[in-house]
Amino acid sequence: MPLSDGCPVFPFLQDPSVDHGIRGSVLLAKGPVATAAMADGTPVQLALSHRAVRQVLVDPRFSRAEASRPGAPSVVPFHRQSGLLHALDPPEHTALRAHIGRAFTSRTVERLRPEIEGLVARMLDAMEAAGPPADVVAHLSAPLPVKVLCRLLGVPYEDHAAFRGWIETILPASAAAGQAAEAAEQLTAYLAGLIGTKRRAPGDDLISTLLAPGPDGLPLDDATVLANLTPVLVAGHDTTHNQLSNSLVALFTHREQWELLVRRPELVPRAVDELLRHQLLSRIGMLMRVTTAPVDLAGVPLPAGTAVMALSDVANRDPAVFPDPDRIDVRRRGTGKHLAFGAGPHYCPGGRLARLELSVALLALVRRFPGLRPAVPVAELRWKDGIMRGPWQLPVTW
Numbered sequence: 001m002p003l004s005d006g007c008p009v010f011p012f013l014q015d016p017s018v019d020h021g022i023r024g025s026v027l028l029a030k031g032p033v034a035t036a037a038m039a040d041g042t043p044v045q046l047a048l049s050h051r052a053v054r055q056v057l058v059d060p061r062f063s064r065a066e067a068s069r070p071g072a073p074s075v076v077p078f079h080r081q082s083g084l085l086h087a088l089d090p091p092e093h094t095a096l097r098a099h100i101g102r103a104f105t106s107r108t109v110e111r112l113r114p115e116i117e118g119l120v121a122r123m124l125d126a127m128e129a130a131g132p133p134a135d136v137v138a139h140l141s142a143p144l145p146v147k148v149l150c151r152l153l154g155v156p157y158e159d160h161a162a163f164r165g166w167i168e169t170i171l172p173a174s175a176a177a178g179q180a181a182e183a184a185e186q187l188t189a190y191l192a193g194l195i196g197t198k199r200r201a202p203g204d205d206l207i208s209t210l211l212a213p214g215p216d217g218l219p220l221d222d223a224t225v226l227a228n229l230t231p232v233l234v235a236g237h238d239t240t241h242n243q244l245s246n247s248l249v250a251l252f253t254h255r256e257q258w259e260l261l262v263r264r265p266e267l268v269p270r271a272v273d274e275l276l277r278h279q280l281l282s283r284i285g286m287l288m289r290v291t292t293a294p295v296d297l298a299g300v301p302l303p304a305g306t307a308v309m310a311l312s313d314v315a316n317r318d319p320a321v322f323p324d325p326d327r328i329d330v331r332r333r334g335t336g337k338h339l340a341f342g343a344g345p346h347y348c349p350g351g352r353l354a355r356l357e358l359s360v361a362l363l364a365l366v367r368r369f370p371g372l373r374p375a376v377p378v379a380e381l382r383w384k385d386g387i388m389r390g391p392w393q394l395p396v397t398w
Contacts, residue, residue, distance in 0.1 A: 007035060007036060007037045007043075008023065008027075008034075008036045008037070009036065009037055009038070009039065010036040010037065010038060010044055010046065010075065010284075010309065011075060011076075011283045011284050011387075012024065012283070015383075016383035016384060016385050016389050017379075017381065017383045018280070019246070019249075019250060019278070019279050019280050020278075020279075020280050020313065020317060020326070021280055021283075021311065021313050021314050024046070024048060024311050024313065024314035025314060025317060027046065027048055027314075028048040028049060028314050028317075028318065031048075031300075032047070032048055032049035032051060032052040032297075032298035032299065032300070033045055033046065033047055033048060033049075033052055033297055033298055033299075033300040034046045034048060038073065038074075038075055042073045042307065043307065044073065044075070044288075044307045044308065044309055045297070045300075045302060045306055045307065045308045045309070046308075046309050046311055047297065047298070047308060047309065047310040047311065047315075048311055048314045048315065048318075049298055049314075049315060049318050049320065050315040050316075050318040050320065050321040050337070050339070051298050051318075051320075052297055052298035052310075052315070053285075053286075053310040053311065053312055053314075053315035053339055054315070054339060054343050054344075055297060055298060056286070056289055056297070056308055056310040057286065057310055057339070057342050057343040057344045057346065057347075058343055058344035058345075059295065059344075060089065060090065060292075060345075061291055061292050061293050061295045062289035062290075062291060062292075062295070062308055063089050063289060063290050063291070063292045064086060064087055064088065064089055064093075064287060064288075064289060064346065065087060065088055065089040065092075066089075066289075066290035066292060067287065067288040067289050067290045067307070068084070068087035072288075072290060072307075073288065073290070073307040074288060075284050075288060075309065076284065076387060083096075083223065083224045083227045083228070084227055084228060084231065085097060085100060085228050085231075085349075086231065086287060086346060089345075090345055093345055093346075094345070095214075095216060096220075096224070096228075097345065097349070098214055098215045098216070099210060099214040099215075099220055100210065100228065100232075100349055101349055102209050102214070102215075103152070103206040103209045103210065103349075104349045104350055104351075104352055104353060105352075106352060109352040109353050109356055110356075112148070112151065112152075112353070112356065113356060113360065115148075115151055116144075116148060116356060116357060116360045117360050117364070119144060119147050119148065120140070120144065120360050120361050120364045121364065123139055123140050123143065123144065124139070124140065124364060124365070124368055124369075126139060127139035127140065128368075132375060132396065132397035132398055133375035133376075133395040133396065133397050134375075134395065134396060134397075135393045135394060135395050135396075136245070136248060136394045136395075136396045137241075137245050137391065137392070137393050137394045138393070140244070140361060140365075141241050141242075141244040141245045141248075141361075141394070142168070142241050143164065144240070144241075144244070144357060144361060145236060145237040145240040145241050145357060146160075146163065146164040146167055146168075146237055147160065147164075148353070148357055149167075149233055149236055149237060150163055150164075151205075152205060152206045152353075153194065153205055153206050153207055153229075153233075154194070154198065154203050154204070154205030154206070154207060154208065155194070159190070162190075163187075163190070165183070166183045166184075166186055166187040166190070167183075167187065167233055167234060167237050168237070169182075169183035170183050170184050170187065170230075170234055184230070187230060187233075188226065188230065191226055191229050191230070192222070192226055194207060195207055195211070195222050195225055195226060196222075198211055199211055199222070207225065207229070210225045210228075211225060232349075232350065235350075236350050236353070236354070238388050239281060239282075239354065239388070240354045240357050240358065241390070242281060242384075242388050242389060242390030243275070243276065243279065243281055243354070243358060243390075244357075244358055244361055244362075245390045245391050245394055246275075246279045246280075246281065246389065246390055246391075247272070247275040247279060247358065247362065248365075248394060248396075249374075249378060249381070249391060249394065250275055250278065250279055250328060251271075251275075251328075252373060252374050252378060253378055254328045255373075257271070257328050257329075257330050258366070258372075260330055260331070261330060261362070261366045262366050262370040265363055265366055265367060267330050267331060268359055268362050268363045268366065269355075269359050270330060270331065270332070270335060271330035271362065272355055272358045272359050272362060273335040273336055273338060273355075274328060274329060274330050274332050274335045275328070275358075276316075276335075276338055276340040276341075276358075277316040277317075277322065277335050277338035277340065278316070278317070278325075278328050280313045280389055281313070281340070281388060281389055281390075282313070282387055282388060282389070283387055283388075283389065284309065284387060285309055285310050285311035285312050285313060285314075286309070286310040286311075286312055286342055286346075287346075288307060288308070288309055289307075289308045289309075289310070290305060290306065290307055290308070291303070291304050291305060291306045291308065292304060310339075312338075312339040312340060312342070315339050316338045316339060316340060321334075321337060322334070322335075322337075322338075341354075369396075369398040371398045372396055372397075372398045373396065373397060373398070374394070374395065374396060374397075375395035375396055375397040376395050381393070381394065
């Protein structure tokens with residue numbers, strides 16, 4: 001039943017340059033859970049506290065499968081397709097996750113470190129050669145995730161430019177709906193051909209890993225592999241790209257933290273997690289869940305069939321877990337408790353890879369350009385006004 005006019009409408013609107021969810025933080029001060037309404041008036045419960053968000057992500061009574069059915073409430077339109085990892089619950093999710101997880105183990109991801117370090121070095125060579133002012137988004141933040149994804153997939157080098165173009169056109173803030181749909185069709189056709197190639201001649205890449213027999217002794221069929229590749233690619237690019245840009249803006253704004261990393265580069269891995277905790281990336285938090293049974297959420301009773309959104313960015317500034325949460329402290333201990341990658345069965349499978357890319361890029365920047373700073377006032381940056389938050393460009397000098 002639609003709610004009254006006095007109920008806040010979610011997603012909340014705010015200046016995209018602001019690095020935290022203002023309305024969510026105000027609501028958290030009043031309690032761990034809040035009631036809001038979506039644009040069509042459908043009620044939705046917002047999990048705000050660290051405890052409440054973690055419960056939504058871990059408790060099996062909060063279902064992704066129910067939230068993915070036709071007619072289920074949705075904050076933003078999305079393509080409902082069977083066999084998607086993020087639209088399944090255990091045990092179906094468990095089996096598919098076991099297959100996909102093989103491509104993102106600690107050992108597998110760590111093997112990519114030398115290649116990522118080489119990629120970053122070459123990108124910074126080009127940025128230095130271009131001379132200041134240089135756009136660090138164009139030189140590093142945007143191309144790095146795509147090139148890593150191409151390596152992960154085994155995309156032939158000559159196809160890199162087309163592949164990057166398709167992914168960046170699909171992104172919500174980058175193109176008109178017609179252009180995005182056309183790019184998605186082209187990317188899908190390309191991936192289908194790549195799957196066929198890898199099926200005939202497996203290599204050391206993600207697609208070959210997915211096509212090989214999994215822990216259950218069975219391979220995934222081509223349709224399931226294809227269905228799950230596009231969301232992995234688009235999410236893997238958009239999140240890492242914007243998180244790196246947002247992290248640099250945050251460090252430039254809190255200059256003493258940048259200077260600390262220059263003096264103590266061994267703090268970079270901890271800084272990456274602190275910035276993941278501190279920076280607002282997605283305006284809608286985690287994907288929608290729907291309760292399958294009555295459940296007590298952080299002391300708030302919810303009936304079955306309740307739509308619930310878990311706002312990880314608000315939870316990541318919960319003062320009950322992170323003292324002085326609005327302050328960036330790259331020396332902060334316990335930062336790994338953040339929920340930027342989720343928790344439970346749907347914990348982001350690419351979290352290790354994202355951390356590696358962010359750490360390698362940030363470490364290279366503080367070592368190579370210790371005087372790196374914005375070439376324009378931060379207040380003059382143009383920000384994307386979509387689901388993902390990030391600057392369109394970030395001109396820097398050194």
